[in-house]
Amino acid sequence: MVLELLFSFAFFYPVAMSFFWVVGGLYYYLRRERNAPPRDQPPPLAESPMVSILVPCHNESANIGETIASLLAQRYPHFEIIAVNDGSDDDTGPKLDALAEQHPQVRAIHLDRNLGKANALRMGALAARSEYLVCIDGDALLDPHACHWMAWHLCSGPRVGAVTGNPRIRNRSTLLGKLQVGEFSSIIGMIKRAQRSYGRLFTISGVVSAFRKTALHQVGYWSDDMVTEDIDISWRLQMNHWDIRYEPNALAWILMPETLRGLWKQRLRWAQGGVEVxxxxxxxxxxxxxxxxxxxxxxxxxxxxxxTVMLAIIVLWLAGMVFPLPPALRVDGLVPGWHGLVLALICLLQFAVALLIDRRYEAKIGRYYYWMIWYPAAYWLLSLATTLTAVPKTLLKRRGQLAVWTSPDRGYR
Known part of the structure; x- marks a missing residue:
């Protein structure tokens, strides 16, 4: 009986979540996206308030020129760019100074040591001249109309505290890169659509987001001791009754890990951030x-x-290989059989729905559907491993320890 309950939950939980995400995502699409104006024709604003674009960066010499160029190409009439060099030990600082001399919209702020992304964002926010802040990572490329789309949300109501954009993968030369294209569409994008339909978002996308400075000031800005400052600020804003919107037209092209080690480190950090929050x-x-x-x-x-349930099943299976267990606790194998086939078909259905929705933003994204057949097992196994590792790591972390920058794996380009 106990084993049946464990297996039932292990099977039905992913099925139920896929159903939850698909229904919520379709509802969001039908209500908010289907009849929305084209991405290059965002809704008009009665007035165009100034927007401050914050770019926190640490050792971004290879990417910062491209990022600033994409920001200077924004189709928005009134904006400034504040690049915060957080203790870089490469030539990020001199490059930012050169860009600031060349472009009057660019300001460079230099911090003498690595204090983390949250601190860099806070310094940029305090230096900003605008009430509206657009935040983007130092290795991302912002779509020319993204600022307009996010400013439109912030201007639409006084309780809109933040807007999360739509990250898109730009390095796709390996299998991991191709899998993440589908993941950001069918998992991350669908989750945000569903959560927005049902109430609250678990997190904004830290790589592309916008904030109302008043809201940030009320909650104390970003926390510098949380490994994922984006999850933490999302929870604190919503706990204080600020609304967070999702805007799929606010695209940002990002670099993602394309090695197993890099992917593991990134997803472990995400999992640890969820446990911390x-x-x-x-x-x-x-x-x-x-x-x-x-x-x-x-x-x-x-x-x-x-x-936890999956860990219990694995432990029982391993234990049964060493010494005899009672029939009620014996696990004969981990191969899912027909349950796995059903789960894979449901996941592939979810991927198909998501990719159909996302054709609005990438016309040829359907070509990545072929690669997604490998993803259901990879996603759930990675989620299992990172979650089980993140819980003890978080519990053992010294409270108040600064979350400083570590250079990530940005894949092959």
Whole structure:
């Protein structure tokens, strides 16, 4: 009986989540995307308030020129660019100074040591002249109309505290790169659509987002001791009743890991960030005024429970290979059989729906559907491993330790 319950939950949880994401994503598409104007014709603004674009960077010499060039090409009438050099030990600083001399819209701020992305964002926000802040990583390329789309949301209502954009993979030369193209469409994009439809977002995309400075000031800006400052600021804004919007037309082309080691380090950091946020803010959500965050917390708690159940199944299987177990606890094998086939078909259906929606943003994205047949097992196994590793790592982390920059694997280009 116990084993049946474990296997049932291990199987039905991914099925239920795929259904949840597909239904929510389709609802969002039909309500908000299907009849939206084209990406290059964003809704007009009664007035175009100034936007401050913040670019926190650490050792971005190879990419910062491209990033600033994409920002200077924004089709928005009134903006400034604030690049924060956070203790780089390459020639990022001199390159930023040269760009600032060449372009009056660019300002460079230099910090003498590596204090982390959250601190760099805070310094940029305090130096910004605008109430509206667009934040982008130092290795990303912003679509020319992205600022307009995000500013439109911030101008649409006084309680809109943040807008998350739509990251797109630009390095696609390996199998890992191709798999992540589908992942960002069918997993990350669909999750944001579904969560926006049902209530609250688990996190903005830290690589491309926009904020109202008043909202940031109220919650104390970004936390410099959280490994994922984007998850933390998302929870704190929504706990204080600020709305976070998702804008799929706000595209940013990003570099992602294309090695197993780089992917593992990135996803472990994401998993650790989720655990940190839950430990710090979870108990604060048990009030009626914050009930709209309950769904986000429940979804995350279920993912942790699923990882624990999968670990229990694996342990029982290994134990059964060493010594005899009672029939109720014996696991004969980990090959999922027909359950795995059903799960794979449901995941492929989810991928198909997501890629059809995303043709609006990439006309030829359907060519990556072929590669997604490998992804269901890879995604859930990676999620399982990173979650199980992140929990003890977070519990053992020294509280208050600064989350400083580490140079990531940016793949092959």
């Amino acid at each position: 839950l430990l710090r803010h979870g108990l604060k959500l048990f009030t009626w005024r914050r009930r709209r965050m309950w769904g986000v917390m429940a979804e995350y708690l279920l993912s942790l429970l699923w990882a």
